[in-house]
Every structure is written in structure tokens, then in C-alpha cells.
Amino acid sequence: MHLCQEQWRHHQVLVQDLRKQSNKTMELLRQQHQALSEDLAAAADLVERVEGHMDSVVSQTSPRACAKEADRVVEQGLWSQEESRGDLDQDWEEIPSRVSDCMEIISSIRSVKILKRVGAPKGVWLRDPRSSKVYVLNGTAGDTVYQFESVKAFTQSPGGADAGTGTGTRSIRLPSAWRGSGVAVYNGYLYYVQQGADVRVVKYDLLSGEPADTAILPVESRSFVYGLNPETLADVAVDDHGLWLLYASSESEVNINLAKMDPVTLDIEHIWETPCPRDKAEAAFVACGSVYVVYNTRLPSRSRVQCVFDVNDKVTGQEAPLFYFPRRYGAHASLKYNAEEKQVYSWDDGYQILYRMNVKKKLN
Structure with a gap:
């Protein structure tokens, strides 16, 4: 019995020593974890400050050639009354599809304005260059489009579940469902990619509330155009030259195809095979006859313009701007360029953001 008691006391001492050592080790690990967390937070803050400094330097040093006499949007990102370019109650003048004398290329991002958060992580918002009205498509598919009288009316409208309600808001029910970010508004017409067995572009008259025309796309299969946004089978874009279509002709197509469309018929x-890969592309926009493809990673990081293709071969590889977007919330679900304003309307993880762009003359 005496031996058993001695052994029990010995084991008890060992257990107490082990408990003390474990507590010391755990405390040391907690201290190291806290120090590592502080180091990571400091590193993240440093990276953010460096990125902000880089964006500031690029913005300050970028040329501002070809700027209009007055920006369409004031510094606060809101519309003034005199900036209205028409009304849907008036007759619309059809813009002919032609190549303009536009000789500009986007050089960098001048400023950023975060307006609000509607709700859905993905969606589209954009404005007709010939009107002050703003159009919102919340989500990745549906048959409803919300129209707001202006950017200011949109910012003052409710968000979340009540998005699309409020003063100055009009709910438009389309004759067929749209899918993805393949949407454009041009000269009083809404162009969208129809959801169905075939991939179609539908032209919808916003004045009469009736479909004006439809066209089946030249694709062999239902292939999404952007690797990081598989909901978008094809994308419709508008710039100074008119109406464009970005798509992939088949699943085996590596790069993005670009087509010039007649906005009337x-x-x-014309069709171009761009050198811009579909893989890791999140969105794209067209400005002055050049397509800018924005890339990211599957775990969202900083979006970047990594491929530029000019249909007139006026932009050389050395001149092509390859720049980063300021880091925001996630990844862009859509990017819509407005040629009148020199701005890009973007949808980033539910947030609606305006990027005002710097432009310069093309070299050639």
C-alpha cells in the first residue's frame, strides 16, 4: 500500500508539472498568435496604403487629353437638372450605326464613387447616353428591369428587398427573361440576352413597351463568355461607335470574340477574334472601338485590365493600358461604359460603383 501511495503521489506531481507546462505553452502560443495577427493586420494596412498611393500617383500623372468641356457627372457623382439628355415621353432619334471619329484610349481610372448597395451580389446598372434615366437589373436572371429618373433618384431609392420601389421608379416587365450581364441601353432601346434554348439578343422599345426585334447569336453551344461569371452567355456593349457583342462561339473557344451589330436590325x-482569353475574365467593356477585358482570380483579388483589343489596330501592344481597379468588395459582375460621361458603371458584390476614366489620344 505504501508503494502504491508513493507511485500515486509521483504520478500526481508529474500531472501537475505537465499541466503547468501545458499552460505555459498555451500562453506562449496565444502570445505568438496575437503577435502574428497584429503583423498580418499591419501588413494588410501597409498593402492598402501602398495600393492607394500607387492609385494616387497613377491618377496624378495620367494625361487628360480629349476631355469634354464639362463632365456629365459632378464631383459628388450626382446628376444636375440640366444634364438630362431626353425623356422617354419624347420621340427618340435613332442613331445610325457608323464608325465615328473617336480616337481616344482609356489610360487610367481618374476617380471612384461608391453610390449604394442594392442587394444581390450580381447584377447590372447602366444609363442610356441619350437620357438621364438609369436602369437596374438585380440578380443574374429575371424578367424585370427597374428604371429610375436619374442617378440621384437611384441613390435615394430603397435598397435590399425594397429595391426598385420609391418615387421616380418604374418597374418594366419584359416579354422574356434576361440572363447574366449581357445588357445595354442605347437610344431608347434595351438590348438583352434572352434566357432559353437558343442564345438570342432581344431589342426592346422602352417607349412603346414592345419588343422591336430579335436575333439568334452565331454560337455552336451555350458557352459563357467570362470564365469567372458563368451566368453571362454573351455580353452586349455600347460605345461611341454603336452596338457590340462579346461572346464565345463554342466551349472549345479559348478567346473572346467581338462582333459589331447594327442597332436597328x-x-x-463584322466579327473579330480577340487575343483576350476567357479564362479568369470577370467582365469587359468597349470604348471608342477598343475592348477592355478585366481579369481576376477565383478567390477575388484586385481586378485588372490585362487585355486590350482595338478593332482599327490603332492601339499597339506597348500603348495598351494595363491597370488595376482600386480594391473594393469582391469582383465585378458587370462593367458598362458610358461614352458621353467617360464613366464605367460597375456592379461589385452588390455595390453600385462609378469609375470616372482618364483618356488620351491614340498614337496612330
């Missing part, structure tokens, strides 16, 4: 006038 929806006939395809």
Missing part, C-alpha cells in the same frame, strides 16, 4: 456587320 441586329445584323452582325
